[in-house]
Amino acid sequence: MSWHRDLLKWRHAATCVPKRRGRPPIIRSIRALVLRLARENSSWVYRRIRGELAALGITVAAFTVWEILREHGIPSAPGRQSTTRVLFG
Known part of the structure; x- marks a missing residue:
């Protein structure tokens, strides 16, 4: 019966292994979508992309x-220009 107890201990130990801690990684497809939106719409800031x-x-x-934008070297809004009333006048 000791082999049975050892087997149960081994199975229990395998199922009780702590999971990865912290925030789960971002899915690759979401990361790719963020980068695509940033590249295609250069005037969008990260809040607009969100x-x-x-x-x-x-x-x-x-x-x-x-x-994500910072990791890939893309500024928050590289094509953003300041617009004033003088430009519309």
Whole structure:
């Protein structure tokens, strides 16, 4: 019977292994979508990209979008220009 107890201990130990801690990694397809939106819409800031993802049903924090852009060397809004009333006048 000792072999049976050892087998049960081994099985229990294998199922009780702690899971990975921390935030789960971002799915590659979401990361690719964020990068594609940033490249195709150069005037969008990371909050706008997050809003577009939310409209598609993808829940991602704005800071996560910002981190993805920063990791790939894309500024938050590289094509953004300041517009003033003088330009419209």
